[in-house]
Amino acid sequence: MPHTTNKKLIVGNWKMNPSTSVEAKKLARKFKHAAVSLNHTEVVICPPLTFIPLCTGRTKTAHFHMGAQVASTQEESGPHTGEVGANMLRDLGVEYVIVGHSEQRKRGDTDAIVAARLKAVLGQGMTPILCIGEHSRDESGAYLDVLKEQIKASCGDLLKKVAKSIIVAYEPIWAIGAAEAMKSEDVYETSLFIKKVFADLYGADMGLKVTVLYGGSVTYRNAPDIISIGKVDGLLVGRESINAPGFIELLKAVDLLG
16 A cells, blocks of 8 residues: 555654553554644554554554564465564554665665565555665765665566555664764755656656655654655654654654644
């Protein structure tokens, strides 16, 4: 299900947090309550796998969606110990899945593995959030080649009608956990480059329509500037997404942008 609205998309990646199911349910309840009052923003939370059923709830909440942090490369169920298939995630009510996060890449996910995860998610009709990002930013612009190759290696052989469902989350690795986020002006330049890569792969209309998020040290304080000056379509939020007061303030601040 592609993100086709003009609303901003805020994705909270909880990583391996919180510690208990009770805490997870409390967080989800607070974010659902906050999401209902939003007018221009959609919210996705990505809890640890074991907490997804607890956070989903029995009824659908307006502007609130369930996500997952990873899916198996395997497209069918079978003898794959420790793996969780995209079909299983879909059965739990998951709509969005993070693919290719830098922490997964660090643990061994190659571009080929990321591409396989991407196809598995798309094959189940869910929306993949493809993470890309460079380790360092150089003046010569070599980091742009890194981003281009990550996109091409992950999406290059996908048909346009399938690839149009992909959301790209640009998360420069050097900015993750840093004291400050990337400068909003630089975010804008990089988002334009990402759109150009998609335009080269799939045509100008695809370049204009691809949803681009920014992630890396996002807080409720810097979120409005990143979106308004960086001109991205939303945010991938890490540590602030498990800080209920901060994340709710972030949602409100972004929603006020209209």
